[in-house]
Amino acid sequence: xxxxxxVRGPKQxxxxxxxxxxxxxxxxxxxxxxxxxxxGSFQAGTFSQADWATTGGPSGLLPLISSVGAGLLKxxxxxxxxxxxxxxxxxxxxxxxxxxSSSASTAGPFYTGYIELATGPSYVAGASPxxxxxxxxxx
Numbered sequence: 001x002x003x004x005x006x007v008r009g010p011k012q013x014x015x016x017x018x019x020x021x022x023x024x025x026x027x028x029x030x031x032x033x034x035x036x037x038x039x040g041s042f043q044a045g046t047f048s049q050a051d052w053a054t055t056g057g058p059s060g061l062l063p064l065i066s067s068v069g070a071g072l073l074k075x076x077x078x079x080x081x082x083x084x085x086x087x088x089x090x091x092x093x094x095x096x097x098x099x100x101s102s103s104a105s106t107a108g109p110f111y112t113g114y115i116e117l118a119t120g121p122s123y124v125a126g127a128s129p130x131x132x133x134x135x136x137x138x139x
């Protein structure tokens with residue numbers, strides 16, 4: 001596809017993020033609560049640590065996100081940009097390539113959340129990018 005600034009390549013879709021550090025200790029997996037209201041009374045959305053990704057979370061899952069290369073986070077294709085910080089929606093993947101199902105999860109039927117990505121030439125004050133590496137999916 002040609003654009004006014006030149007030629008751009010194919011859009012990257014899918015892929016996986018691999019932990020390169022302890023995502024639990026770094027509080028890297030967040031839950032997003034959308035803002036509410038209208039007009040001048042609109043409240044911005046907020047991020048907080050995902051309940052399932054804390055030290056009090058499901059013990060069988062924490063080893064998948066607490067050491068280098070132990071597990072995978074599937075890229076879910078949704079991006080939230082807040083104050084020049086970029087967050088990407090991910091889902092925990094377990095052996096066999098499927099998400100973990102749990103109706104008791106506060107993340108919904110599957111363990112999902114958002115990770116912050118390092119973007120731009122410098123970090124925004126207060127940014128805490130997740131220690132992850134990206135494995136591209138099919139183009």
